[in-house]
Amino acid sequence: DIDLAFVRSLPKAELHVHLEGTLEPATALACARRNGVSLPWGSEEELRAAYDFADLPAFLEVLFRVAGTLRQRQDFFDLAMDYLRHVHADGVTRAEVFVGSQTFLDAGVPIEVILDGVLAAFREAGEEWGIDARLICTAQRHREESTALELLDLIEPWREQVIGIGMGSAERGNPPSKFARFFAEAQRRGYRTTIHAGEDAPASYVVEALELGVDRIDHGVAVADDPALIRRVADLGVPLTMCPLSNVALKVVPTLAAHPLKRLLDAGVVVTLNSDDPPFFGGYVADNYVASAAGLGLTRAELTRLAENSLASCWAPS
Numbered sequence: 001d002i003d004l005a006f007v008r009s010l011p012k013a014e015l016h017v018h019l020e021g022t023l024e025p026a027t028a029l030a031c032a033r034r035n036g037v038s039l040p041w042g043s044e045e046e047l048r049a050a051y052d053f054a055d056l057p058a059f060l061e062v063l064f065r066v067a068g069t070l071r072q073r074q075d076f077f078d079l080a081m082d083y084l085r086h087v088h089a090d091g092v093t094r095a096e097v098f099v100g101s102q103t104f105l106d107a108g109v110p111i112e113v114i115l116d117g118v119l120a121a122f123r124e125a126g127e128e129w130g131i132d133a134r135l136i137c138t139a140q141r142h143r144e145e146s147t148a149l150e151l152l153d154l155i156e157p158w159r160e161q162v163i164g165i166g167m168g169s170a171e172r173g174n175p176p177s178k179f180a181r182f183f184a185e186a187q188r189r190g191y192r193t194t195i196h197a198g199e200d201a202p203a204s205y206v207v208e209a210l211e212l213g214v215d216r217i218d219h220g221v222a223v224a225d226d227p228a229l230i231r232r233v234a235d236l237g238v239p240l241t242m243c244p245l246s247n248v249a250l251k252v253v254p255t256l257a258a259h260p261l262k263r264l265l266d267a268g269v270v271v272t273l274n275s276d277d278p279p280f281f282g283g284y285v286a287d288n289y290v291a292s293a294a295g296l297g298l299t300r301a302e303l304t305r306l307a308e309n310s311l312a313s314c315w316a317p318s
């Protein structure tokens with residue numbers, strides 16, 4: 001009896017969503033045309049057909065191509081407004097949103113175009129809908145650590161408007177320990193930190209992530225493979241920002257019924273539900289709650305706890 005209306009009625013936070021990963025196919029094609037960016041897909045139908053991913057690296061190839069259509073301040077502003085309008089209707093009262101600037105910087109987009117466009121939308125959405133939206137700047141782990149450190153210097157003028165620092169992209173072969181100096185420097189500058197870990201790589205990557213002293217773990221699916229690690233994550237109270245529809249779409253788990261989120265929740269881990277890259281994976285945050293409830297038989301009480309966990313795991317002061 002879990003329907004979308006019940007899930008929407010729960011006040012909740014979204015803590016794991018990549019702004020460039022919220023770009024809808026029709027919007028991406030419009031941006032490509034307007035900005036003179038060529039794409040290998042000519043229609044919305046063709047683009048949607050490409051959203052059939054073998055794994056995380058295959059998805060990232062498409063994501064970076066699609067994200068490359070964003071070029072102007074208005075593109076970033078509109079994207080953030082569209083996302084916040086959608087999740088406001090889903091009962092999201094607070095959002096801490098990843099922006100992966102390196103993709104855009106590579107295409108020659110100045111950092112102020114990205115950050116000022118996004119932050120202006122966050123302010124306007126706050127005034128219009130009362131939603132509290134915050135910015136987390138993410139670095140990509142397939143690059144050298146020096147490039148991540150350069151990003152910290154680049155965003156220095158926005159330090160007070162950036163709630164934290166995160167890290168995504170191709171996980172396997174790029175372990176958390178590769179970025180030990182980067183995370184230490186981010187923490188020294190006063191940022192909260194998080195990292196994708198245990199999505200496409202084993203539990204040992206989560207152990208390394210904890211060694212970095214991060215405040216949250218993004219995904220953390222592999223935690224469930226290691227009983228000692230389950231206990232450690234539960235005892236530490238480090239939240240996992242899990243994304244069940246993403247994990248099915250990228251073949252991290254075979255089905256929602258096989259997702260470990262309920263087992264981890266039962267073990268006392270601070271589990272939260274999130275969307276990651278909603279149009280790519282078939283659903284926004286409320287859809288992730290509904291689909292998880294259907295796949296795992298979650299009760300209203302469990303969904304309420306997941307929503308409460310998300311609000312308790314926010315970095316921004318309430």
Ligand code: ADE
Nearest residue numbers: 018021168169196276277
């Ligand atoms: N960037 C966008 N979505 C991601 C994911 N699921 N894992 C790693 N990097 C990402």
Ligand code: ZN
Nearest residue numbers: 168196218276
């Ligand atoms: Zn992610």
